[in-house]
Amino acid sequence: MQDNFFLRKRMNTMLFCAIMLVITVIAIIITEYNVIKGFTSIPKAAEWAFNNFYPNEKALKKLPDIATSLVETLLVSVAATTVAAIFALLFAIAGSHTTGVGGIFSWISRSIATLFRNIDVAAWSMILLISFGQNVLTGYFALFFGSFGFLTRAFMESIDEVSNSSVEALRATGASYFSIIFQSVIPSSMPQLLSWILFMVETNIRHATLIGILTGTGIGFLFNLYYKSLNYSSASLVVIFIVITIFLIESVSNYVRKVIL
Secondary structure: OHHHHHHHHHHHHHHHHHHHHHHHHHHHHHHOOOHHHHHHOHHHHHHHHHHHOOOOHHHHOOHHHHHHHHHHHHHHHHHHHHHHHHHHHHHHHHHOOOOOOOHHHHHHHHHHHHHHHOOOHHHHHHHHHHHHOOOHHHHHHHHHHHHHHHHHHHHHHHHHHHOHHHHHHHHHOOOOHHHHHHHHHHHHHHHHHHHHHHHHHHHHHHHHHHHHHHHOOHHHHHHHHHHHOOOHHHHHHHHHHHHHHHHHHHHHHHHHHHHHO
16 A cells, blocks of 8 residues: 555656656747757856956946945835735734634735735836836835735744644633734744744845836846946946845844744
């Protein structure tokens, strides 16, 4: 019986791999992609980047503009995440199996979270460009909507996982709904909630670069501007600043997680 189970599982794995291989071959044929040329061009691309894509004295003069745009991107990312986290917590409490009020309200909360979570921030940017145009507000709302959907779902799971037993105990003692929320649910799940918020900040900083290209704002706009004007030295400096910032944010985030978890 057990041998049949593992045999069936192995066959399913092999079937899945075969299907993926067939899809890959079909995609290569349709797109007329030259696999050999693609891999052999990697050394030439690396050589070009080594000879052209590095900061020089001219690029260093752009440091004030790059720093200003980077700070703007960071502030928009953090602001969108923190405000989205507040709304996400409210919807998560309403939609959670542990704390939800049930009925149509829980269904609406979960449906809204699912809708916002399944639309990528890049798609949100293109949708919002029609209404707000190319400005910081468009990027902010794109990050806000994407963060709201993701955090609502993550908060729901955290609340259901951590707070179930304590909520049942408080209900047995006759505690009110708001007492349960503020004395049990939020305190017990706060470390996990903060961890998700930090993760979302990291993610939004990465997304903000792409969104900046679409909305014409922030560090993404500067990179796009320098690259299209063939100012590769300044574009490389932008990339270096983005990478360093992401590493710093991730280091701080990891440290905070170790403290709170």
